[in-house]
Amino acid sequence: MADYDYDLLVIGAGPAGEAAAMAATKSEMTVGVIDAQSDLGGNCTHKGTIPSKALRHVVKQVINYRKQPEMLHLNSFNTITYPAVLQAAKSIIPRKVAMHKAYFMRNRIHVHSGLAHFTSANSVAVEYQDSPTDNITAKHILIATGSRPYRPSNIDFNHPRIYDSDTILRMAHTPRTLVIYGAGVIGCEYASIFSGLGIKVDLINNRDSLLSFLDTEITDALSYHLRNKGVLVRHGEQFDSVDATAEMVTVHLKSGKRIKADALLWCNGRSGNTEDLQLGNAGLEANSRGQVEVDDEYRTVQPSIYAAGDVVGWPSLASASYDQGRAVVDSITNQQVRKVTDAPTGIYTLPEISSVGKTEAELTAAKVPYEVGRAFFKDTARAQISGDEVGMLKILFHLDTQEILGIHCFGAEAAEIVHIGQAIMNQTGEANNINYFTNTTFNYPTMAEAYRVAALNGLNRLKRQ
Ligand SMILES: Cc1cc2nc3c(=O)[nH]c(=O)nc-3n(C[C@H](O)[C@H](O)[C@H](O)COP(=O)(O)OP(=O)(O)OC[C@H]3O[C@@H](n4cnc5c(N)ncnc54)[C@H](O)[C@@H]3O)c2cc1C
Numbered sequence: 056m057a058d059y060d061y062d063l064l065v066i067g068a069g070p071a072g073e074a075a076a077m078a079a080t081k082s083e084m085t086v087g088v089i090d091a092q093s094d095l096g097g098n099c100t101h102k103g104t105i106p107s108k109a110l111r112h113v114v115k116q117v118i119n120y121r122k123q124p125e126m127l128h129l130n131s132f133n134t135i136t137y138p139a140v141l142q143a144a145k146s147i148i149p150r151k152v153a154m155h156k157a158y159f160m161r162n163r164i165h166v167h168s169g170l171a172h173f174t175s176a177n178s179v180a181v182e183y184q185d186s187p188t189d190n191i192t193a194k195h196i197l198i199a200t201g202s203r204p205y206r207p208s209n210i211d212f213n214h215p216r217i218y219d220s221d222t223i224l225r226m227a228h229t230p231r232t233l234v235i236y237g238a239g240v241i242g243c244e245y246a247s248i249f250s251g252l253g254i255k256v257d258l259i260n261n262r263d264s265l266l267s268f269l270d271t272e273i274t275d276a277l278s279y280h281l282r283n284k285g286v287l288v289r290h291g292e293q294f295d296s297v298d299a300t301a302e303m304v305t306v307h308l309k310s311g312k313r314i315k316a317d318a319l320l321w322c323n324g325r326s327g328n329t330e331d332l333q334l335g336n337a338g339l340e341a342n343s344r345g346q347v348e349v350d351d352e353y354r355t356v357q358p359s360i361y362a363a364g365d366v367v368g369w370p371s372l373a374s375a376s377y378d379q380g381r382a383v384v385d386s387i388t389n390q391q392v393r394k395v396t397d398a399p400t401g402i403y404t405l406p407e408i409s410s411v412g413k414t415e416a417e418l419t420a421a422k423v424p425y426e427v428g429r430a431f432f433k434d435t436a437r438a439q440i441s442g443d444e445v446g447m448l449k450i451l452f453h454l455d456t457q458e459i460l461g462i463h464c465f466g467a468e469a470a471e472i473v474h475i476g477q478a479i480m481n482q483t484g485e486a487n488n489i490n491y492f493t494n495t496t497f498n499y500p501t502m503a504e505a506y507r508v509a510a511l512n513g514l515n516r517l518k519r520q
């Protein structure tokens with residue numbers, strides 16, 4: 056006999072789980088949500104997107120503050136410490152948790168704060184810290200358990216000088232030097248955060264270039280700005296081992312190099328959270344990275360069990376996870392399901408990067424004839440006024456049809472700016488056209504002006520053909 060029975064049982068209260076739970080209640084389903092953390096919001100709110108973006112925001116304020124001539128006396132490590140910055144950043148978390156709680160209460164979503172595991176394909180047990188286990192049955196179950204940093208077994212993550220993206224949110228000292236191993240999105244974002252605080256960063260990349268899925272001109276700009284902030288990027292290096300003492304860490308690379316620093320931040324890879332779920336009881340199994348495979352409607356091989364968010368792997372973004380969660384409910388209620396395949400990139404380095412659509416390299420490889428229109432932020436009135444003059448917007452469009460094929464942007468608010476272009480790019484037929492930006496009057500001064508400037512630049516190049 057089950058203690059609870061729901062139409063939809065969601066395991067994990069991050070973006071995917073919350074979006075599914077909310078959509079299901081709006082479709083009149085009874086919904087239960089299980090999360091191992093005592094507060095709602097998932098890893099997104101407690102360990103990933105929110106704390107890292109809040110940290111970056113505080114660091115950006117510190118940088119702006121220090122730029123003011125009257126604040127020059129603050130250019131000392133003693134005045135602004137990492138723990139102080141962290142504390143300021145974390146103040147957002149209780150506000151987010153309260154908001155999630157209000158949503159859940161208003162929509163009568165029952166929350167079970169405990170660790171879940173499957174007992175069959177339609178039943179789950181929840182273990183609590185101080186009360187007996189609940190047995191829950193449901194017509195549909197969603198696995199939305201997210202991911203965690205991948206931890207190689209030869210690194211002691213309990214050492215007080217070795218961190219990953221979860222534990223860096225508890226670092227209680229301010230290192231003077233930091234080695235970041237892994238130059239993916241997390242590594243590059245944290246390199247910006249720490250170098251912004253004046254900490255010397257060695258960023259070790261095991262690939263040949265930074266963020267190779269982005270436009271090369273944009274990653275060149277990122278490399279330049281990281282270097283300018285004192286980040287030393289080492290490409291094509293493989294981790295061998297790390298020695299950590301009470302005073303320092305020494306990272307040994309397979310090339311024979313030894314990098315010494317006050318601390319190591321490991322940012323290389325993530326694994327799906329499936330190890331506690333006892334998936335075998337439900338007739339499921341995870342792949343070598345702990346991820347669950349799903350079809351185009353986010354269904355696992357068990358038709359009543361869905362999976363969404365980081366636990367299904369790519370793109371592993373909060374943005375995509377929200378949409379995947381809603382797509383699950385569309386599938387359950389027999390609506391049209393949108394598989395999320397077109398999430399834009401929004402990378403919160405300093406400066407910020409964002410893009411949607413194809414890169415120049417992809418278009419060239421596919422032999423698509425295209426032209427480029429560029430606008431530099433320094434030439435727009437809004438950027439001149441705000442002082443955020445570093446940045447560029449680049450529009451790639453088809454040579455013959457003028458259809459927009461890609462938008463690439465770096466600089467302040469790039470992640471917002473890209474959505475203007477995305478909205479036009481997503482129009483069907485002739486409505487997706489670069490001429491939109493020359494035939495539309497934008498507010499002035501705004502960063503949207505960059506679209507007009509880039510479009511005119513690109514169309515002028517066409518005249519030279
Ligand atoms: C440092 C960092 C920065 C990021 N920045 C961005 C960004 O700027 N933009 C962006 O779009 N994405 C970003 N991401 C990615 C984003 O955080 C994730 O894609 C998102 O959190 C995934 O959401 P989710 O719903 O899959 O689950 P999660 O947010 O991972 O939450 C899963 C929940 O499931 C719970 N759980 C796990 N196992 C069990 C179990 N057995 N029983 C009960 N509960 C369980 C966990 O406690 C957790 O609360 C970032 C990630 C990191 C690490």
Ligand SMILES: NC(=O)c1ccc[n+]([C@@H]2O[C@H](COP(=O)([O-])OP(=O)(O)OC[C@H]3O[C@@H](n4cnc5c(N)ncnc54)[C@H](O)[C@@H]3O)[C@@H](O)[C@H]2O)c1
Pocket residue numbers: 205237238239240241242244261322323324325326343344370371372400401402403
């Ligand atoms: N602003 C943003 O959008 C944002 C910010 C931070 C993180 N994220 C998301 O977080 C995820 C993690 O990013 P990242 O920078 O750590 O790494 P990454 O995805 O770039 O991977 C780094 C390296 O680790 C390897 N790897 C990944 N998982 C592994 C595993 N389980 N075992 C062994 N090797 C593994 C990969 O092959 C790669 O070489 C990304 O999917 C990213 O989308 C997004």
